Amino acid sequence: MKNRSLPVSIFFIVLLFFACKTGYQPTTVQYKDYKVTPHQPINNELTSLLQPYADSVNKNMNDVVGSAAMELQKKQPEGILGNVMADAMLEQAKKKFNTPVDASFINYGGIRLPSIPAGNITRGKIFELSPFDNIIVLLKMDGNTLQQFLNIVASRGGWPCAGIQFQIKNKQAVNILIGNNPISGNNVYTIAMLDYIANGGDDCVMLKSIPQQNNGYLFRDAVLDFIAGKTKEGKAISSSIQNRVSNAE
């Protein structure tokens, strides 16, 4: 730089000025949505990347995880399929949270198959039964709050439950037994349910303010684990109507 003449130096200073004060700014935007349809060409690299996973997933979904001793039907106020699912929730919640749990509930609408036929149960069938990624949560509530919640359950025709027994009269829950003891307003009960309900779903607003114990355990995984446990013991899945929920006349 030393040997350069003054005009050249000035030239550079001017250039530097321009370099500092210029830039690009977006002026116009064109846009387009590409719908990804089955009629489009596919990429072989991605297809082969996916192939081993897809094969394994499909095989995995066809895996037999257990067996149903009878047709498991979804019914209100109480059904065999619901009892199996509520038992699975109660048993697995006790294990996974390592704490006593008094009762479990599943919202009736959360069961997405009308029945599971007798015979082999595949993993895919359980995904159809419980496609949502709902998590099991534990809520501690006093007997009065539990009564309010049960009244919602009763008004909706009865939901699958375990660890509890009650009757529906004029859309209210009556003759409630938890374990084998009548409900007490001041007692605190630990109830397992889906996060969907605990967050106030299906009109269960009285539950929204209650702190939730949550360890990220999917309800679907609980059902699969429950069935796997039974299969390991050499047992087929079955249940019966036990008057957990019945209509009082």
Next chain:
Amino acid sequence: MQNRRNFLQQTAIAAGTMLVPSSMLAALTGQDAVTKLTILHTNDVHSRLEPFPMDGGRNQGLGGVAARAELINKIRAEEEHVLLLDAGDIFQGTPFFNIYKGEPEMKAMAAMRYDASIMGNHDFDAGLENFATQLQHASFPILMCNYGFIDTPMEHKYAPYKIFKKGKLKIGVTGVGIEMKGLVPDALAANTQYLDPIVNVNRVAEKLKKDRGCDLVICLSHLGYKYKEDENRVCDLILARETENIDLIIGGHTHTFLDAPVVVKNKAGSDVLINQVGWAGIILGRLDFEFSRFRNKNLSNSHTVTVGKKASE
């Protein structure tokens, strides 16, 4: 600064040989050829690696990475400057995720050469440590400016922003995540701290625009487009309004199919574009920005962007 130094060096060489390149002429006259950038984007793909099954459902046959990759390749062959971006919720929604916890999702995105993504609430679903582990299969950065990842498995596996150089353009990209409370169980969020998205986007965007000289600043957002039931809840519309220095928000979370990019005036009166393309990779979004060169960058406080008509397929 590296660019400017190179520019000066090149200029010195040019001046020395008495050749005046057209770019220098352009710099002196304020005229320049149109500079173009193509942005391709997805959000909330939710492990939809294969198209929706042919089961009579509304979306049957739609989506899938094999068709998307071919589309992206075709566009890349036609356009010089392309950025491929995603706005989070890569994970959860098909058995692929339940079994492989995100490995094929990450590999597919790497194969499609995504340039950046962010974390959506469902990307925590198999735990933060799992997400951090699956990033070994990713070749793209996770950009988050409002999650505090200190003492978490993500601590050294994310960046608050990245600057992409495309021809003469410098594009800054940052990202924001949604508040985890009520959406992500504490056990899965680990020690992730949620920080104010508006404050942090403004902080990073100012740095990108003013200090780092970015010509375009993009925010990938998993805040959601808007919330009818709670108008004050932070969302992309509010973010756009309350920020400066962001030009484009690529959104997610609410699975909103925007028919056209939405234009919002920011705090400085400049246009911010918001776009979101539903979910599951049913649609690949495309935005083609044209840039013009201007002088006195620091004096230009507000500017408008003209959105053209939607191109048909």
